Amino acid sequence: MTKAGYGPWFKSDIRVSDAAKDLISKLLRTNVADRLTAEEALDHAWLVSPPDDQPIDISVLESIKSFNSNSKFKQAVCKMMAEDLSADVVARYREKFSQLDKNKDGTVSIEDLSQAIQHMQPGVSPESVASLEELSKKLDVNGDGVINYDEWLLFLVNRRLSAKEERLFQAFKKIDLDDDGKISLEELKAVLHHETEENLAQYLSEADGNHDGVIEYEEFLAIWQSKNAPAGSISKEEEKKCSIM
Secondary structure: OOOOOOOOOOOOOOOOOHHHHHHHHHHOOOOOOOOOOHHHHHOOHHHHOOOOOOOOOOHHHHHHHHOOOOOHHHHHHHHHHHOOOOHHHHHHHHHHHHHHOOOOOOEEEHHHHHHHHHHHOOOOOHHHHHHHHHHHHHHOOOOOOEEEHHHHHHHHHHHHHHHOHHHHHHHHHHHOOOOOOEEOHHHHHHHOOOOOHHHHHHHHHHHOOOOOOOEEHHHHHHHHOOOOOOOOOOOHHHHOOOOOO
8 A cells, every 4th residue: 555645665855765775675575585684684785885975965956046044034933943853853964064074173164065066066167166165155144154053054944944835834833823824023022032122123024025013924935935835825724734843
């Protein structure tokens, strides 16, 4: 039986190697004689092959291109939603950052990230290296010339939220405390209580497109320049299913 929405292996947006598929299939053989033992499974090529030395996925490149670190409101929302990430997701994010952090000083240089991007796109011309460095600088939120883990996490959470409107809707609902479909300054103060009054007023001004003193869901989506389903398309039933995990 195949669950609705799935293919013969996994969801289409989940990358799975042929070696991993082979291991799973051999562990699921109905004929016990054909099924791998624990010892045989540990000797399978997928488990004994050297680790992938590519620290970031090719799909990250497009996310960097579209990343806008100038939105202080987005930064605040991403920091808020980072608190809800599961331990395994955080561990995976830290591992990727560690792979990029060549000298293990807790930061990634613009040059190192540029080289990682070039690794994803072999054959990049020398003329393109400068533009790749400019692309990498998009993640340097504080402008100190390097990328620290907090900036890396900010980018990845932004990428995670942008991937599904349901996640953006969850973020909106987390701030919309009275569930009226609008975010007020008072709600921003209550949820982002560590922020200054000046910052909160700036967030409201940035996102309040029609200047009515509140942030509606359509305006919230516009900050992310969403191309997903139109605003308001999520029902109460669907709302219960929304999750960042």
